[in-house]
Amino acid sequence: MTSDQIFPDTPTRPPFDAELTPVLEMVRQHLPAFTEENLAEMRQQTDEGFPGMEPVDLTVGGAVRVEERQVPGPEGAPDITLLILSPAVEGPARPAIYHTHGGGMIIGNRRLGVEPFLSQVADGNAVVVSVEYRLAPEHPDPAPVEDCYAGLVWTAKNAAEIGVDPERILIAGASAGGGLAAGTALLARDRAFPKLTHQILICPMLDDRFETHSSRMLDDEGVWDRGANLFGWTALLGDRRGGPDVSPYAAPARAEDLTGLPRTYIDTGSAETFRDETLSYARRLSEAGVSVDLHMWGGGFHGFDMMAGHAAVSRASIATRDEFVRRALEG
């Protein structure tokens, strides 16, 4: 299918929030386009950070113990690395935030996106476990989601060893990480292990089909436009993208049965590609009897609160999500 066939039109979009606009411009000037040729550069930029940039202090000044484990991957596949962040102060077994990083299925690493959860670890409320899954296109579906699931299984089975209460594991991820979190939650439900208390799906990438309004409305605009999204899904699924042979674990929007999934927090910006799949997933989860907190932030572009954290709409989004996480960890 040509992109003209996939995108026959460019439907209208809401305006970007005024305060976010300057940041959006800056982001667009500095991030390379998501294309095959730029893949190595994008990965390098994500892995190394911008030159001269201070890396995030994962130890939060010594309050967090940073550890990495090689654990078994899916059957017949290589081991995977888990980044484990636990409170430096010993204490009772804590809830775990099992984290699947973002990056369009094609870039990113286990350190990407853990920062928003660090304060919970520093405060002694949680252990964060972040998984280094294999990336597409070198490792297409089902490698990424099966790696995420394998890491989750290890975490649950070895909970005591890392100070985690195996009955209180929640899963969280943003963007592609949100899609992988939702897919991993579906796997955990269908394989009856482990039990997850919550899924926190931050602007999640759920649907490979480009049938919704929002999945077509950004053409060379915003962050993660339809072209980038097509590139990401095609990297993950190859020729299967958009066709009948895509598993719900890869594209959770395709899951027909959403019953029995964990308590859900799901959010999106109103001016992003993933808006409608997020709204639809929230509605369908609710119809399936799952308790859902849904937030759509007007004028938000994809990842707005990670890139423009100072803006009023970002403050509101971050505060709302943080408060949900706090309550979730309280149990």
Added chain:
Amino acid sequence: MRDLIGKLEVVDDDTASALRVIDHFDRLVDERASTAAVVRAAAALAGSTAGLHDAARAVVKRFTPDGRTLTGKDAGEWRHEPVPGQPGSWLWLERAGDDGPLDALILERAARALQALSTGSSDPSTSGLVRIACDPDATDADRRDAVARLGLTGPVTLVLSTSANLRATLVSSVGDLVVALLPGTPTIPDGIRAGAAVAPDPLRLPTALEQARTALRLAADVGGLAPAVVCYDDLGALAVIAERISADEAAAVGDVRRLEELLAGHPWVVDTLHAVLDQPSLRQSAALLHVHHSTLQERLTWLSGQLGYAPMKGRGRQRAAVAVLLWRVAHGTGQEAATQNGRPRG
């Protein structure tokens, strides 16, 4: 964004960071963002708590770099940046220790943004108007309108610089360069690398922009012997060379290549030639170069041997002058070449 802004500031040179500051506040004005958004942007860009004392509404707004609202009163000891047109209103940054390199610019642009936003209209920002006034592709009607709104009537001096330290009321960015419009023919501030040109009529600003670009190509770095500010009108016939010959063409000229080779081991070569071509006597050239005149004499003898011509005499003098000029053309476009950055999609 605090993080992202911080990251990008480190990557870029100062000019690029400064341009981003200018663009950031311009966009907020264009988007009619709130005054609080302007103060938050100042805090985020500076990486320091920022405050606004809003006299008209009798309120104080303070925000941390990550956008949190702080309560509290004016902190009197911080340097006040008045908001133009709003008596009694001012902005400040609560910076402990030394000022950040962009603090002054951030405050200035934030204050101007607040001024622009307070008019309550949806007029384009001042820098937007400056851009339209200088844009060769703007329609005559749009340019006439922009010029009128900027209050420009008589001759205008257009200054184009690689430095964000170019401070003026009417300022904007053109690609990676800062452009300022100064009514009349004022003295151009030194301490920056700039090209200048006079538009006899403000409607001819696009031509002045091209002329200033040409002049900038011949401007030397700040702190060197050659002038860092070059006026197009002073160039005369020399302008033709900068207009007609590209940096690559200039770099390929044999005499320029030779200068480049000599510079590698002898960094004084171009400055020395500049001094002897510019000064009436060897003694004055030596004084300018801070060397003894016998040292200068030795260098010139050595240079004559290396160049294959005597740079102080007759033909040789002309040849050296043109070679140095072309050398500047070859080096003058580093910044300007990157002007039209494409904007990749996200």
